[in-house]
Amino acid sequence: MSPSILDIATDLRLVRLHAPPAEALSWYQDPETLWMVDGKREPYTPERLARMYDWLSERGELWFIEVRDEGADSGWRAVGDVTLCPGDLPIVIGEKDLRSRHAGRRVIEALCERARSLGWREVLVGEIYDWNVASQRCFSAAGFEPYERTESGARWRRRL
Numbered sequence: 001m002s003p004s005i006l007d008i009a010t011d012l013r014l015v016r017l018h019a020p021p022a023e024a025l026s027w028y029q030d031p032e033t034l035w036m037v038d039g040k041r042e043p044y045t046p047e048r049l050a051r052m053y054d055w056l057s058e059r060g061e062l063w064f065i066e067v068r069d070e071g072a073d074s075g076w077r078a079v080g081d082v083t084l085c086p087g088d089l090p091i092v093i094g095e096k097d098l099r100s101r102h103a104g105r106r107v108i109e110a111l112c113e114r115a116r117s118l119g120w121r122e123v124l125v126g127e128i129y130d131w132n133v134a135s136q137r138c139f140s141a142a143g144f145e146p147y148e149r150t151e152s153g154a155r156w157r158r159r160l
Contacts, residue, residue, distance in 0.1 A: 014063035031043075032096075039152060125157070
């Protein structure tokens, strides 16, 4: 049974939510984000987003990434999502100002520790596109290496 909150640092945590935060739809309507995530620029509808989150929840632990924000009602603000599942670790940092500031790497490292505690021997990433250099750098910094070519990129893994 997974915890409802995974504290990563005083300013960063993962939260299991019953419904996606309101901000989530905007992450999946941004053309640049979609190109990095899906290799397409077609914006998600609320229905498509709900289907995606249902699909991810069925396959693994869906977490929403939150950063400390004293201006928010709860003191935290959702900035992305990540799913720990066998065979993949999809992550989206929806707020562009947090990209390249190590939030993604810290989330990935925390979920690798979670996977280790669950008895996993490795964590896999289904595909990182060749043009998504930021994700390649992030996963590489978290100890992942490419191990198999795909049509548009490579599969990555980190042995635990």
